[in-house]
Amino acid sequence: MGRAPCCDKASVKRGPWSPEEDAKLKSYIDHHGTGGNWIALPQKIGLKRCGKSCRLRWLNYLRPNIKHGGFSEEEDNIICSLYVNIGSRWSIIAAQLPGRTDNDIKNYWNTRLKKKLLGKQRKEQQAQAQARRVCNIKQEIKTESENFMLPMGIMSQSPYWPTQLPWPMSTTSLPDFHLNNQTLSLKNLANNNIVTTNTMVNSQYSFDNSLTQDQLYPSTMNMITTQGVLSTSNTCHPSNMLQGLGNFPTSDLTELVDGSMQVFYEMDMANGSTNTTSTESTSWEDINSLVYSSPFVSNLEGCQQRIPQHVTFDESSYFAMQTQ
DNA sequence: AATTGCGGCAACCGCGCTCGC
DNA sequence: TGCGAGCGCGGTTGCCGCAAT
Numbered sequence: 001m002g003r004a005p006c007c008d009k010a011s012v013k014r015g016p017w018s019p020e021e022d023a024k025l026k027s028y029i030d031h032h033g034t035g036g037n038w039i040a041l042p043q044k045i046g047l048k049r050c051g052k053s054c055r056l057r058w059l060n061y062l063r064p065n066i067k068h069g070g071f072s073e074e075e076d077n078i079i080c081s082l083y084v085n086i087g088s089r090w091s092i093i094a095a096q097l098p099g100r101t102d103n104d105i106k107n108y109w110n111t112r113l114k115k116k117l118l119g120k121q122r123k124e125q126q127a128q129a130q131a132r133r134v135c136n137i138k139q140e141i142k143t144e145s146e147n148f149m150l151p152m153g154i155m156s157q158s159p160y161w162p163t164q165l166p167w168p169m170s171t172t173s174l175p176d177f178h179l180n181n182q183t184l185s186l187k188n189l190a191n192n193n194i195v196t197t198n199t200m201v202n203s204q205y206s207f208d209n210s211l212t213q214d215q216l217y218p219s220t221m222n223m224i225t226t227q228g229v230l231s232t233s234n235t236c237h238p239s240n241m242l243q244g245l246g247n248f249p250t251s252d253l254t255e256l257v258d259g260s261m262q263v264f265y266e267m268d269m270a271n272g273s274t275n276t277t278s279t280e281s282t283s284w285e286d287i288n289s290l291v292y293s294s295p296f297v298s299n300l301e302g303c304q305q306r307i308p309q310h311v312t313f314d315e316s317s318y319f320a321m322q323t324q
Numbered sequence: 325a326a327t328t329g330c331g332g333c334a335a336c337c338g339c340g341c342t343c344g345c
Numbered sequence: 346t347g348c349g350a351g352c353g354c355g356g357t358t359g360c361c362g363c364a365a366t
Contacts, residue, residue, distance in 0.1 A: 016334070016360085039351060055352080056335070068333095091354060102354075107333050 007039070007050040014050075017057055021047060025054055026062045034058070060101045067099035071108055079105060079113060 013021075028045045035041060039051035047054065060066070071079075075097055082093045088109075090102035097105065 014336075037351075050336090051351085052337090052353095053335075059353095060334080088355065103334080106355075111332055 007052075011048065012042075012050045012053070013048045014053070017061075021049065022057070022062060025058060029058060029062070056103075060103050065099050066101065068104065071113075075100070076113060076116075079109060080117065083109065 024045050024047055028041070034055075035044070037051075038055040041047075042049045042051055042054050049057075078096055079093060082089075082096060086092060088106070090106045094100050094102040094105050
């Protein structure tokens, strides 16, 4: 049982508006206003149109001071910036651009601006990939850690976890873990910086694009800055964090990480062609990497663009751990 | 010159929200 | 407080014009 239609579709005209219809509607509203009732308005002026159709026509084309086309660079920037911050809230975005309608902005975004930005994104990703290839630091670390084995006992016990991890993280700033007089060095585990660990996580989970930026940012920051690596359960306990890794020599781990990184990167590169179910809006995760171009934000790239659906930061668990 | 494919955009649809009774 | 009418919004559709073949 659906909602009753707002009008009798058989008796109303649909499709493009004629100049006569436009003139009738405009003339009436100029003299009388909308009267606060769009549904009743077409009957009053003898238009065979749905009230909603009249409202749309007025708001998008007939009301004064409407601009069409010719978006300026400044307007592009405003739209992008707002899209990154609030998503596809076209009415709010339109409110920041005098003379622009939500429909206009939405169409402009879907047909032009999105493509323009994604093109730019792909170029940047290609540049980043190139930079990664020429980076021989990871090879150096790989060699150093070739024979390093993770202690098996770490899986069942709670190691000391440093309370503050530096951000942005790098291999040189990664902390050591201490367990039973053994030291587990993350330096030796990492052949990349934190992006790698993000990548490991991101490649293992499905992603939830419905998260808003407000929801995302704090949890993401907490997950990364306080934990270093996301756990496979809903808690961020270090024993969860390392689950499943203990049997691998780090040379294998680095291969695993490399593979995950590559898969993730290729997924990202292919995203434009695989994610083509319709003219759907590009998620802000895809776009925001373009706008947030600071080094700080670029370090978050991996986790921002794809949000692990099942991974949440369990604050109580974390703070309980902190106070141990 | 005819056909096809594609991009742009106006308009429609349906759902959630608000407000008044 | 519940309900229904109307409004507002975002997603989607379909038409039209243009470029490519």
